[in-house]
Structure formats: structure tokens, C-alpha cells
Amino acid sequence: MTLEIHGLSRRFGGLKAVNDVTTTIADKSIHSIIGPNGAGKTTLFNLITGALAPDEGKVAFNGNDITGWTPERLAHAGIARTFQRTSIFKELPVIENVALAVRSRRGLNRSMFCSMAQEKAIREESREILARVGLNGKENIRAGSLAHGFQRALDIAIGLALEPKIMLMDEPLAGMSRGDRETVATLITRLREELGVAIVVVEHDVGMVMRLSDRITVMQHGKVIAEGPPSVIREDEAVKNAYLHGNFAA
Amino acid sequence: MTSSIAMQSKPSSVEMKQSRTPYLAAFILLAIVGATLPLWVTGNPFLLMLASHAVIAAIVALSLDLLTGNTGLLSFGHAAWYGFGAYLAGLLSKNFSAEMVLIIPLTIVAACLVAAVVGAILVRQIGKTFAILTLALSQIFYALVFVLSDQTGGEDGLQGIPMATLFGNTVASSQAWYWLLYGVLIISLGGALYLRTTPLGRAWLAIRENTERASFIGVNTGALKLIAYVFSAGLASLAGALFVLFNGAVSPDVLHWFESGKILMYVVLGGVGTIVGPVFGAALFTFLEHYVSSYTDAWLIYFGGLFVLIVIVAPGGLFGIGRSIYARFKTGKGQTT
Known part of the structure; x- marks a missing residue:
């Protein structure tokens, strides 16, 4: 099972909300997408899940082109x-x-x-x-x-x-108490371990993302500015610049 | 494998009442009162006729609840399908055969086919757009009656419909008509209640509750809405067909937006989505309409007021009121001994 995203773009008027994004979600991985507000994370998410149609690029699941599939078709595909x-x-x-x-x-x-x-x-x-x-x-x-x-x-x-073979979670920790955040985070790791579900997470809680993820994609202004395991992302200069306010400590 | 993870929140104690008792009680009450009605109104043929009209209204109300109550799609033009059934069955019985076993199924099939085509466009719309388009549709049907007035009789209505036959026997007595209509109502009601328990019926409720989520669990919301729309139109056309054969004539009024408004009021009065409620709503409305309008010409003012009151005070309609009284009675009995 792999989800391949290739050259995905979506424009809203003059704004390129998602600009030529390419990445691969590996089997049974926890893959997070982070970035400052307005980086295009949720748009990317909506493009993958069929809530929005892309202007360019394609999404492939196990080698099948699933670009522009309706949500119900995607649900039946896993x-x-x-x-x-x-x-x-x-x-x-x-x-x-x-x-x-x-x-x-x-x-x-x-x-x-x-x-x-x-x-x-x-x-x-x-x-x-x-x-x-x-x-x-x-x-x-x-x-x-x-x-x-x-x-x-x-x-x-x-x-x-x-x-599902892959589960996309849009800010699963948003608006929750500290205790509940821990519980949901534990749940996410267990789902991967027990059921082998690949999990894609869009999240603001960078600390939690660093702990949970196998791989992190960092977006800014619709583009991917860095990608790699948490240890690499933590040291990345471009990522540090994107998060000026220093709330990036794990 | 099954690891449970305790949430750090307080457990909620609001158990969902899944009791079927109120449904069952309402259903049995309706069945008994309805079925024996001709026996205790023998001296009053007018009352039996009024009851027959109430039963027809109940079938139409049920048909609208199939759509609105199940999927949340609000139709302001449901009279379109009621009138469609009435005119088509009327024309068929004049020009083709007076045999109900033939013309009623033909009418339903025709209504379903037209509804499938029209509905395929309509169900893509949501909320206000859907409601306005259904209103527009009923106005188109209304206008068609006048355009085709050499067939339909235009403003004078469709007259001279022959006595209907059932398996070759003329259905003439008002008792026979009443029982026939009542039988159709009970079968339709049973069907609607049964549908609610099927996977289709439950998926409809998912659409009503949260259409977006429903599509993300793999429910083809468009297709399921269309099925509801077609079922609803089919049942409404059946009510229309029964009306014209029972009444012997039909006027364009059955397609007027006012008729659509009345059907919607039956459903709201009884309780949207409760299936049994709209049946009671329609019956009550029909009787009230008759008696109140014989006292005052301004009966619509009172009905308008009642409608506003129901929407504000008891959005669950009569059925909602009945259910809460039942619940209070039940808990009251449990506590005080």
C-alpha cells in the first residue's frame, strides 16, 4: 500500500493554495503534514480525499489513479x-x-x-x-x-x-484538553501497530507530531519546503525560518 | 487486539431511549379507530366521506415524510406528484379502463419514471434551492393543466370519471371505499415503518443527520436521495389516483401551491420524520379544516397561528408531544410509589 501524490496543484483565484506538491505515504507509516497557517495543508488534504478536485497533478493509490474520485468511491477503496x-x-x-x-x-x-x-x-x-x-x-x-x-x-x-488501508486525520488533536490529546495520540499509534493502517495527520501541535510521526512533510505557501524523519526536520533551517515564533521545540 | 483506552472525560449518562412502545401504541390506536370507523358512523355518511378524505391526506403526508423525514430534503411542491397521479389516473380511467388494478400501477410507474428524471436534477441541490425548485416544478405541472385544457378540462377540472372497478366489481359504497383507502394507508404505513429498519432506511437517516459524513463513509448520497424522491413521488401519485377515482372529478386546485403547503403542514403538525405523526397530522388537519371553516371564513388565520405555535413550541409535532407525555408518565410512575 502506498499513496503517491505527484505534482498536485490547486488555485483559488490568484492564490496557489497547493503548488506542485509531490510526496509518498509509505505503508503502515504515520506521516504528518505540518506548516504555518495558510500553508495549504487542509487544501492538500481535501485534494487527496476527494472533497476538492485538483487543477494539476495526480494521486495514485496502489498504482491506481484515484485523482478526482468522489468521497464515497474512495471510502470503498480503503x-x-x-x-x-x-x-x-x-x-x-x-x-x-x-x-x-x-x-x-x-x-x-x-x-x-x-x-x-x-x-x-x-x-x-x-x-x-x-x-x-x-x-x-x-x-x-x-x-x-x-x-x-x-x-x-x-x-x-x-x-x-x-x-481502511489509509486514514487521513485533519487536526485530530485540535481543541482538546491535554489529557485527551495524549489519549488520541496513543490511539493513533496503536491503530498503526495493531491494524497496520497508514495514517496521515495534518496537525498544529508540532510537539506531538515530532513524537508520533515516522515522516513529516513541511509546507509553506502551498509548497513543500522540507520532508524527512522528525530528527531531520528538527534541524532543518528552512523549517526553523517558517516557524519564526520559536514554538517548534519538541 | 482489542485494547480499550479510557478517555479522561466524565462519562455521559444520557442513555438513548430506543423504546418502540410509543410507536407501537400510536400505531395500534390508529389501526383500531380507523378500521372500525364505518361501524360507528353509520348514521352519518358525510362523516365517513370526510374520513375517507382524511385517509387520502394521510397517504400524501406519509409520502412527503418519506422524503423530508428520511433525507431532510424539504419539498414545497409535493402536490406536483399528488396532482400528477390524480390527473393521470383520471385521464386513464376516462380513455382507457376503469379497472383500478390496471390504472393505479400504471400511474405509479409513470410517476416514478418522471420523478426519476426530474429528481436526478433536483437532488443535486440542497436546502433552499431544492425547496424552490420543487415549488417551481409543481407550478409547471399546474400550468400544464391549463395548457392541455382540451384533455384536462382546464379550469373546470377533469369531470365525468367513470365508477372505478376492482377486479371487475364496481366499487360504489362509501364503506367499501373507506376500507379500500384505509387498507392502502395501513400497507403504506407498514412499508414506511419497515423501510426505516432496513439498511437503506438507516443510510437515509445518516444523510439527514450529516450528509458530508455520510458520503465519506461511502454512502452514495445522490443516489439514495433519488431513491427517496422516487418512492415519495410514487406514493403521492398513488394517493392522487385514489383521490380522483374516489371523488369522480379533479380540479387544478390539487396542483396549487396551497395544496403543497397543506401537505407540508400535515407533516410538521404530526412531527417530521416520525412516520406515524404525519398520518395523524393529516387526519386532524382534515377534520379541523372542515369544522373550523364551517364556523369562520378566517380559518386560515387560526391554522397559520397553530402552525407557528407548533414550529416554535413543539418542533417535534403532535408525535413529539405524545412521546414526551409518555416519557413523563413513565418516569413519574417509576419514581413515586
């Missing part, structure tokens, strides 16, 4: 994402949030029949996924009434239910 602002089905029970994704993966979205046994298997699987992210015992709570940290975990659980 590319899942989570959202910067937690995106769940708030009015539905926690377990149903995950069950929806399980059914979708099983190709049941248009099914007008589902046997009791099949539905039971779906619920059982959903329960296991919830346990994996620490939501066991909360299956029947309305998703919107979960605490913030749990909602983020549920967002990740929904993504996991798709059995």
Missing part, C-alpha cells in the same frame, strides 16, 4: 478520513454511527432487506470497533451527548469501521 471539526451523526446512538459505516463497507447502503443474523453480526462488529477506541459501555448513548474527547474517538471509530 481511504477513510476524519474531520477537523468532529463529524459524527449526533442524533443517532453511538453504535449506529459505527454500524452505518460497517453496513456501507459491506455494500448494504441500498439494501431493503437485512436478516436478523446479519444485523446482529453488524452490531457485534460495531461493538468491537467501539471497544477498540475506548467507547465500550457507551453504545446506546446519543452520539451528540458524548464528551468532546469521546466524540473525536467516535469519529475515528467510524473511519475504522471502513477497514
Whole structure:
């Protein structure tokens, strides 16, 4: 499994939000994309996940050109994402949030029949996924009434239910308490270790990124200014200049 | 493998009530009152006719809830499909056959086909755009009645529709009509409740809740919205077909935006997305409309006020009120002994 991004560009009016970005996400790696505000991280993310179409360049997944695929097609191909602002089905029970994704993966979205046994298997699987992210015992709570940290975990659980090969997380630690950040960070490492999911993270918390990542891509003004393992990025002059305020200590 | 990681947040204790009791209770009450109605209004044929109209209204309300309640798409022009069914079935029975078993399925199939084509464009739109386009569609259908007035009778309406037959037997008695309409309502209601439990029905709710997330878990939101739209149009056209055969005539009023507004009010009054609620909403509205309008010409003012009140005070509609009363009753009984 590799995700190859080649010469990807996207313009908004006169602004090149993403300018000729090339990088490769390796199998089972945790790959972070960082950069100052407005560097084009989220745009790049949206280009990969099908929320936006690129002007130039291509994205290939396992050698298949997936450029411009719709989100639902990408989901079935094994590319899942989570959202910067937690995106769940708030009015539905926690377990149903995950069950929806399980059914979708099983190709049941248009099914007008589902046997009791099949539905039971779906619920059982959903329960296991919830346990994996620490939501066991909360299956029947309305998703919107979960605490913030749990909602983020549920967002990740929904993504996991798709059995993705790669999971893209848009600022998974944003707006969380210190304790919750640690928990989500631990969850991310475990997912990679236990499930072998490659994880792409767009993140502001540079300290956490340095600890978690196998590889880091640093963007500024839509371009990649540095790429490498954390030890290399830490010493990179261009990166130090990009982060003038010195909040770059790990 | 299954490692659980405890979050450092307080556990939430708001358990989701998944009780089906209120649904079941409402359903049984409706079934019993409805099914036995002809037996206790024997002395009052007018009341039975009014009840028949209420049942037809309930089917239309159900059809709109299939769309709006399931996917969140708000239609301001649902009368388009009701009127489409009424006019097409009326024309078929005049020019082709009075056999319901033939013309009703034909009408539904035609409505579904047209709805699939129109809907393919409509469901790409969201929110206000969708609502305005549905309104425009119903106005186009309305205008078509006048354009094709040599066929449709234009302003005078479509008259002289022959007595409908069911498997060759003329359906004439008002009791028979009532039970027929009521049977269709119960089957449609059962179907809508069943759909809610299927993967399709649950995926619809996902679209209503969070369309963006739904597409990112692999739900083809456009296709599923279109399915809902076609089902909804098909059921509305069935209601229209039953109306014209029962009533013996149809006027362009059934396609007027006011009719669309009424259908929407049935659903809001009963409770959007509750399936059973809109059925009650439609029945209540039909009876109130008759009795209030016989007292005062300004009945619409009172209905407008009621509508505003419902939207502000009880956005869950009648069904929402019923459910909260039930919940209070239940907890009250649990605490005080």
C-alpha cells in the first residue's frame, strides 16, 4: 500500500493554495503534514480525499489513479478520513454511527432487506470497533451527548469501521484538553501497530507530531519546503525560518 | 487486539431511549379507530366521506415524510406528484379502463419514471434551492393543466370519471371505499415503518443527520436521495389516483401551491420524520379544516397561528408531544410509589 501524490496543484483565484506538491505515504507509516497557517495543508488534504478536485497533478493509490474520485468511491477503496471539526451523526446512538459505516463497507447502503443474523453480526462488529477506541459501555448513548474527547474517538471509530488501508486525520488533536490529546495520540499509534493502517495527520501541535510521526512533510505557501524523519526536520533551517515564533521545540 | 483506552472525560449518562412502545401504541390506536370507523358512523355518511378524505391526506403526508423525514430534503411542491397521479389516473380511467388494478400501477410507474428524471436534477441541490425548485416544478405541472385544457378540462377540472372497478366489481359504497383507502394507508404505513429498519432506511437517516459524513463513509448520497424522491413521488401519485377515482372529478386546485403547503403542514403538525405523526397530522388537519371553516371564513388565520405555535413550541409535532407525555408518565410512575 502506498499513496503517491505527484505534482498536485490547486488555485483559488490568484492564490496557489497547493503548488506542485509531490510526496509518498509509505505503508503502515504515520506521516504528518505540518506548516504555518495558510500553508495549504487542509487544501492538500481535501485534494487527496476527494472533497476538492485538483487543477494539476495526480494521486495514485496502489498504482491506481484515484485523482478526482468522489468521497464515497474512495471510502470503498480503503481511504477513510476524519474531520477537523468532529463529524459524527449526533442524533443517532453511538453504535449506529459505527454500524452505518460497517453496513456501507459491506455494500448494504441500498439494501431493503437485512436478516436478523446479519444485523446482529453488524452490531457485534460495531461493538468491537467501539471497544477498540475506548467507547465500550457507551453504545446506546446519543452520539451528540458524548464528551468532546469521546466524540473525536467516535469519529475515528467510524473511519475504522471502513477497514481502511489509509486514514487521513485533519487536526485530530485540535481543541482538546491535554489529557485527551495524549489519549488520541496513543490511539493513533496503536491503530498503526495493531491494524497496520497508514495514517496521515495534518496537525498544529508540532510537539506531538515530532513524537508520533515516522515522516513529516513541511509546507509553506502551498509548497513543500522540507520532508524527512522528525530528527531531520528538527534541524532543518528552512523549517526553523517558517516557524519564526520559536514554538517548534519538541 | 482489542485494547480499550479510557478517555479522561466524565462519562455521559444520557442513555438513548430506543423504546418502540410509543410507536407501537400510536400505531395500534390508529389501526383500531380507523378500521372500525364505518361501524360507528353509520348514521352519518358525510362523516365517513370526510374520513375517507382524511385517509387520502394521510397517504400524501406519509409520502412527503418519506422524503423530508428520511433525507431532510424539504419539498414545497409535493402536490406536483399528488396532482400528477390524480390527473393521470383520471385521464386513464376516462380513455382507457376503469379497472383500478390496471390504472393505479400504471400511474405509479409513470410517476416514478418522471420523478426519476426530474429528481436526478433536483437532488443535486440542497436546502433552499431544492425547496424552490420543487415549488417551481409543481407550478409547471399546474400550468400544464391549463395548457392541455382540451384533455384536462382546464379550469373546470377533469369531470365525468367513470365508477372505478376492482377486479371487475364496481366499487360504489362509501364503506367499501373507506376500507379500500384505509387498507392502502395501513400497507403504506407498514412499508414506511419497515423501510426505516432496513439498511437503506438507516443510510437515509445518516444523510439527514450529516450528509458530508455520510458520503465519506461511502454512502452514495445522490443516489439514495433519488431513491427517496422516487418512492415519495410514487406514493403521492398513488394517493392522487385514489383521490380522483374516489371523488369522480379533479380540479387544478390539487396542483396549487396551497395544496403543497397543506401537505407540508400535515407533516410538521404530526412531527417530521416520525412516520406515524404525519398520518395523524393529516387526519386532524382534515377534520379541523372542515369544522373550523364551517364556523369562520378566517380559518386560515387560526391554522397559520397553530402552525407557528407548533414550529416554535413543539418542533417535534403532535408525535413529539405524545412521546414526551409518555416519557413523563413513565418516569413519574417509576419514581413515586
